[in-house]
Amino acid sequence: MTxxxxxxxxxxxxxxxxxxxxxxxxxxxxxxPGEALALIGRSGCGKSTLLHILSGLSLPTRGKVLVxxxxxxxxxxxxxxxxxxxxxxxxxxxxQNVGLGLRFNGKMREAGSRIPEVLELVELGDYAKRNVQDLxxxxxxxxxxxxxxxxxxxxxxxxxxxSALDAFTRHALQRDIxxxxxxLGITLVLVTHDxxxxxxxxxxxxxxxxxxGDIEAEISIPIAGDRLPSMAAFGDARRxxxxxxxxxxxxxxxxxxxxxxxxxxxxxxxxxxxxxx
Amino acid sequence: MNQASPITTREAGFTPAxxxxxxxxxxxxxxKSRIGGGLESLGYTLAGMCLLLAxxxxxxxxxxxxxxxxxxxxxxxxxTLVRLTDMIRTGEAFQITVxxxxxxxxxxxxxxxxxxxxxxLVGAIxxxxxxxxxxxxxxxxxxxxxxxxxxxMAFATWExxxxxxxxxxxxxPVLFSTASGLRRIEPSWFKVARNLGAxxxxxxxxxxxxxxxxxxxxxxxLALGVAxxxxxxxxxxxxxxxxxxxxxxARDTLEYDRLAATVVIIGVIGFSLDSLLQLAIAKLSWLRSx
Numbered sequence: 093m094t095x096x097x098x099x100x101x102x103x104x105x106x107x108x109x110x111x112x113x114x115x116x117x118x119x120x121x122x123x124x125p126g127e128a129l130a131l132i133g134r135s136g137c138g139k140s141t142l143l144h145i146l147s148g149l150s151l152p153t154r155g156k157v158l159v160x161x162x163x164x165x166x167x168x169x170x171x172x173x174x175x176x177x178x179x180x181x182x183x184x185x186x187x188q189n190v191g192l193g194l195r196f197n198g199k200m201r202e203a204g205s206r207i208p209e210v211l212e213l214v215e216l217g218d219y220a221k222r223n224v225q226d227l228x229x230x231x232x233x234x235x236x237x238x239x240x241x242x243x244x245x246x247x248x249x250x251x252x253x254x255s256a257l258d259a260f261t262r263h264a265l266q267r268d269i270x271x272x273x274x275x276l277g278i279t280l281v282l283v284t285h286d287x288x289x290x291x292x293x294x295x296x297x298x299x300x301x302x303x304x305g306d307i308e309a310e311i312s313i314p315i316a317g318d319r320l321p322s323m324a325a326f327g328d329a330r331r332x333x334x335x336x337x338x339x340x341x342x343x344x345x346x347x348x349x350x351x352x353x354x355x356x357x358x359x360x361x362x363x364x365x366x367x368x369x
Numbered sequence: 370m371n372q373a374s375p376i377t378t379r380e381a382g383f384t385p386a387x388x389x390x391x392x393x394x395x396x397x398x399x400x401k402s403r404i405g406g407g408l409e410s411l412g413y414t415l416a417g418m419c420l421l422l423a424x425x426x427x428x429x430x431x432x433x434x435x436x437x438x439x440x441x442x443x444x445x446x447x448x449t450l451v452r453l454t455d456m457i458r459t460g461e462a463f464q465i466t467v468x469x470x471x472x473x474x475x476x477x478x479x480x481x482x483x484x485x486x487x488x489x490l491v492g493a494i495x496x497x498x499x500x501x502x503x504x505x506x507x508x509x510x511x512x513x514x515x516x517x518x519x520x521x522m523a524f525a526t527w528e529x530x531x532x533x534x535x536x537x538x539x540x541x542p543v544l545f546s547t548a549s550g551l552r553r554i555e556p557s558w559f560k561v562a563r564n565l566g567a568x569x570x571x572x573x574x575x576x577x578x579x580x581x582x583x584x585x586x587x588x589x590x591l592a593l594g595v596a597x598x599x600x601x602x603x604x605x606x607x608x609x610x611x612x613x614x615x616x617x618x619a620r621d622t623l624e625y626d627r628l629a630a631t632v633v634i635i636g637v638i639g640f641s642l643d644s645l646l647q648l649a650i651a652k653l654s655w656l657r658s659x
Contacts, residue, residue, distance in 0.1 A: 149560060169566040179557040183579045183655035193565035195575070225657045243565070 096125035096279040097159050097170070097246035099146060104155035105304070106141055115141045117304035118155070125246075128270060128280040130294035132287065132333070134341050138305020139283045140251055146281060147173045147249050159247070169197055172240040174253040178232040180224040186211070186235050187220040193243040210238040213272060230261035237269065241276070248273060250282040254289065266292040267318065287337060291329045292319050299333070301340040308340035422446060443626035453630035462634055468610040469600055470638070472528070476535025476596050477589065484540045484592075485585060488547025489577065498548070505544070513538035513599050517606070527607040531600075538599040542591035550584025551577065583654055590646040597639045 099122070106116040116138045123129050131139040144150040146157060148167040157164050159171065167173075172193075180189050190210060191203045199206075211217050214234040219227065224235055233253055240248060250269070254262045270293045273280045284290055290297045291313055299309040313329045320326060429445025432438045443449070456462040491498050491505075513534050520530035554577065562576050578585075604613025612635050619628035 147564060149564060167564045167566075169564075171564075173560075173564050175557055175561070177555075177557060179555065179561045181558065181576070181579070182657075183582075192562075192575070196562070196566040196568070196571050223655075223657070225655075239565070 096127070096277045098125050098161070099123040099247065099279065099281070100158045101142075101146070102156050102158070104142070104145060104152045104157060106138070106145060106150070106153045114153070114304040116145075116152070117306040119305075119307060121298065121307065123279060123281065125279055126274070126277045127296065128273060128282070128294045130282045130284060130290035130297040131300060132284055132290045132297050132337065133300030133305075133308075134302060135285070136305075137300040137302040137340075139300050141305065142300075143173070143249050143251050143281060143283045146247075147171050149173065169193055169243045170245050171247040171249060172243060172245040173249040173251060174233075174236055174240055176252045176255055178224075178229075178236040178253070180232055180235055180239075182223070182225050184224065185220070186216060186222050186224055186227070189224055189235055190238045190242050192239060197243065206242055207238075210241045213241065214238045214268070228261075230257050230265065233257065233261075233265060237265075237272075241272065244276075245278060247279045247281065250280070250284075252283055252285070255284075255286070262289075263292075269293065270319075287330055287333050288321065290333060291315075291326055292321075297333055299336040299340045309336035311336055440623075441625055443624075444629045448626040449629040449633060452624075452626035453633055456627070456630055456634075462630075465610070465612055465615040465631065466634060466638060468608075469604065469612045472531050472535060472604070472611065473593070473596055473600060473642075475532040477539055477592060479532065479536040480539035480543050480592055480596075481585075481589060483536075484543030484588070485547050488544040488585075488588075489551055489573075491544065492548035492551025505541075509541045509545075513595075514602055517603075521606065531603045531606060531608065534603045535596045535599055539592035539596040542595060543585070543588040546584045546588025546591070547581060550581030553584075554580050579655070583650060583656070586646065586650045586653060590643065590650065593642055593646060594639075597635075597642070601635065 101119050101121050104116060104119040105114050107114040119142060131142060133139050141150065145152050148157075148164045148171060151165065164171075181192070184192075187207050190207050191200070194200055194203045194206060208217065208220065211220055214237050216231060216234055216238065219231070219235075224232060227235065236253065248269075254265050257265065266289055270280070272278075280293070282290070282293055294313055297311045297313060298307045299311065300306065301308040311329070311333050313333075315323065315325045315329065425446050429442065429447075432444060433442040443452075453462070491501060516534060516537055517530070520533045521527075524530040524533060558576055558580065559572065562572060567576065600611075601613040601616060604611040605617055608614055612631055615631045616628055619625070619631060
């Protein structure tokens with residue numbers, strides 16, 4: 093069990109080399125220990141840049157990031173990032189991939205108990221000896237999650253790691269990651285284009301706008317317990333987030349109200365409605 | 370961590386990609402297909418060898434029938450194979466091969482010892498790549514044998530000069546394969562490793578070298594081919610051992626059957642070494658075929 097980490101950004105802005113417009117304007121935000129925060133916005137709004145800065149993989153052009161009061165200047169095994177691709181090492185088995193962080197940090201003594209523990213947690217206990225190339229996309233992301241958890245991180249940073257998965261696997265992983273982070277007290281920061289994913293996983297969402305990347309709105313998502321798209325509170329949070337997203341993007345989202353819920357499942361899809369007319 | 374409970378995902382459509390029954394069926398189908406493919410390949414190999422022997426035999430008959438060339442009739446398959454058997458029986462084949470293999474191994478060792486680290490630098494550091502691109506391309510295009518006079522002057526022994534020539538020829542495939550392998554590494558592998566706390570030596574030994582192992586081996590395979598080609602003319606230098614020397618000696622003593630038998634030995638050993646490396650590449654390959 094970790095206590096999660098407190099994250100604070102003070103006047104963080106970033107301009108890429110040779111880039112005119114700053115990718116990030118001036119970001120001041122605070123994330124509480126154990127909180128799940130979603131950064132949501134259109135492509136190019138700087139949400140991935142901000143996530144890289146929070147991880148220490150990139151340094152801001154101006155401003156600073158404090159984690160538990162300490163300024164970060166480099167990546168740390170206590171702040172683990174998961175990327176869109178699982179980025180597993182194909183010449184290694186599942187357990188070798190999961191134990192990599194322990195190996196890099198001289199903690200191989202813990203590997204014997206730690207690796208089976210995290211593999212059980214992500215439901216891949218029977219797959220330890222298997223080569224990662226033999227696994228499906230969802231299973232590979234579970235291995236990446238287990239690899240991240242093996243180091244007992246205080247912060248888990250997700251850069252759209254579920255976007256390439258099918259709907260069922262994505263839904264299961266959204267629920268699982270949130271549940272694991274809550275149970276272990278890990279601070280979760282999630283970057284996503286997907287509003288449903290933000291409502292499914294986050295306690296709070298920050299809607300970002302582009303040119304320069306900045307926080308446009310902050311939406312609280314206070315849904316206790318397991319979250320299901322069919323819940324009324326889920327629908328309310330989603331509508332609020334869609335409105336903020338549209339305001340930040342400066343355009344309306346097509347079919348904003350149609351959503352996979354019990355009601356919408358009974359409503360013909362737009363193309364079917366056209367055919368019926 | 371103990372507080373966390375496993376999460377059930379099967380109801381949400383999480384399906385294992387593997388089941389023992391499907392795997393067994395797949396294996397038997399795969400085995401049949403492999404056996405069929407192997408037999409077909411063997412058939413083609415035997416047919417190709419028969420064709421080569423037929424051309425050789427025909428050439429031998431034509432040489433024997435010619436008034437101008439009949440002195441070279443011992444190049445034909447029958448005298449060659451008789452002499453080859455004799456060379457194997459007396460240990461001469463082994464005697465002339467060992468020094469050559471030693472020189473090849475030494476030359477390849479230096480080509481790998483220099484080529485792999487320099488290739489890693491070329492692949493990893495853009496500035497170094499730009500700096501060395503023209504000089505390396507220029508040096509690569511110089512025929513290795515044109516270094517012969519310089520090698521003879523620079524090295525105290527003939528042995529050293531030959532190893533130098535082999536290394537000069539073999540270094541480029543190793544260096545360029547390593548560099549190109551490094552440039553094709555998935556960038557996220559570095560990012561993830563940094564994030565997991567990898568130090569520079571972890572990056573090198575745990576990520577980079579396994580990731581480019583196939584590229585390095587492919588480079589070594591190409592290097593071996595080049596080195597084997599360079600070996601024979603290089604051994605025409607002052608040494609009194611090796612396959613190149615044996616060929617020169619057989620020509621001088623007009624023992625054409627011994628000359629042809631030595632050529633056969635060169636071909637067989639070169640082919641065997643290449644096959645061994647091909648096998649090693651297949652064995653060490655981590656990339657699964659689809």
